[in-house]
Amino acid sequence: MMSLATWFLLTAEFVSAVFGAERVAEKQQQVWPVPYKRFDYRPKPDPFCQPLYTFCPTGYSDGHIPLMKDNDSIEVFRLQAPVWEFKYGDLLGHFKIMHDAIGFRSSLTGENYTAEWYELFQLGNCTFPHVRPDVAAPFWCNQGAACFFQGIDDQHWEKNGSLTAVTIITGSMFNQMAKWMKEDNETGIYYETWTVQAHLDTNSTVWFESYDCSKFVLRTYQKLAELGAIFDKKIQTNYTRIFLYSGEPVFLGNETSIFGPQGSATIAAEIRDFYYSFRPHQSLKEILLSLLKVYDEVCLEKTFYLFYNFEYWYLPMKSPFIKFTYEEIPLPNT
């Protein structure tokens, strides 16, 4: 919990940060939502980050996507199922937290495939960093990536989710999509849980977009539409989104500028404290408790420190603070 004195100190820091000459120039150019940063390549994760489950265990070992015959006809499926972590227990039972993926079935070979995008080190590690005694800055294991593998596990998707054909494409379109998917995978490297916007209205300003499994599916549909795919618009496609609500975010800096020798000790300590209560845990129960704790902290303190593009932002939080939704995002028009 933050004392009143700390709050005033912090506020003073923010005011000088926001109204400093450099910042004014920066602010005028600020584009909302802040564009998700693309990288030239995907770095090797730090060995500190260890997955609880192997990423993409049944994927092709060299990460390739098989080439289809140009004249093949390939059915595309929308795949959705509850996230296993949230399937059991009553704590989050009433939230509809779904995982999205895409299925493909070749009519020439009869083979089918699944493409999905998810966390390398589980969701908790993408949402909350590790606060390590020996490292000043919070330590993030937040990479996410695409996994392409042979097979569709019908039962898994059909049980409490969906497996629905949405369009049919040619093999040639599939191959172009595959090329795009590999580039997308190389340049979009980290997972972002939160969508941050100004208020509840659907046309509210969006400060930050999430970058998760459903965004991968939406990007792929969009790519297929650009390649000429015609979607069955009668199908309703809802997705899980996790929102934070805040006033205009304030840019704080990157790891070096905050936690380095030239950094602000006050802000550095605040960010560390903030994340200390939410550090990732092994057990499902602890992750759920952390999420509830976020809710408390955020509502009482009206403060959130968002990590986006490997930079920190201060969010002046507003009611209703946090919300899970399961709303429609229609299939693309051609």
Ligand SMILES: *[C@@H]1O[C@H](CO)[C@@H](O)[C@H](O)[C@H]1NC(C)=O
């Ligand atoms: C998160 O990262 C830690 C440290 O690398 C690791 O031990 C753990 O298995 C990861 N997963 C979860 C769910 O915490």
Ligand SMILES: *[C@@H]1O[C@H](CO)[C@@H](O)[C@H](O)[C@H]1NC(C)=O
């Ligand atoms: C995406 O990148 C990850 C991490 O490098 C890799 O394991 C995976 O095979 C890649 N997926 C695709 C579809 O290229």
Ligand SMILES: *[C@@H]1O[C@H](CO)[C@@H](O)[C@H](O)[C@H]1NC(C)=O
């Ligand atoms: C697809 O093209 C191959 C030659 O590349 C041809 O042998 C085959 O008959 C064609 N199949 C269809 C369904 O048009």
Ligand SMILES: *[C@@H]1O[C@H](CO)[C@@H](O)[C@H](O)[C@H]1NC(C)=O
């Ligand atoms: C995908 O292939 C597997 C194995 O052949 C089969 O059991 C499953 O029904 C197929 N699913 C779809 C949607 O084609």
Ligand SMILES: *[C@@H]1O[C@H](CO)[C@@H](O)[C@H](O)[C@H]1NC(C)=O
């Ligand atoms: C699927 O949903 C039904 C009804 O809501 C529930 O009783 C059942 O336990 C769920 N099954 C799984 C595997 O989640």
Ligand SMILES: *[C@@H]1O[C@H](CO)[C@@H](O)[C@H](O)[C@H]1NC(C)=O
């Ligand atoms: C969106 O904005 C317009 C104009 O500002 C307003 O008239 C409309 O009511 C808003 N719609 C929603 C759903 O908030």
Ligand SMILES: *[C@@H]1O[C@H](CO)[C@@H](O)[C@H](O)[C@H]1NC(C)=O
């Ligand atoms: C961090 O921010 C400082 C100051 O704005 C900048 O000079 C530096 O290049 C940034 N470092 C990275 C890794 O982006």
Ligand SMILES: *[C@@H]1O[C@H](CO)[C@@H](O)[C@H](O)[C@H]1NC(C)=O
């Ligand atoms: C899907 O989204 C629509 C519109 O956003 C909503 O009216 C509907 O209730 C949602 N469906 C479910 C099952 O939540």
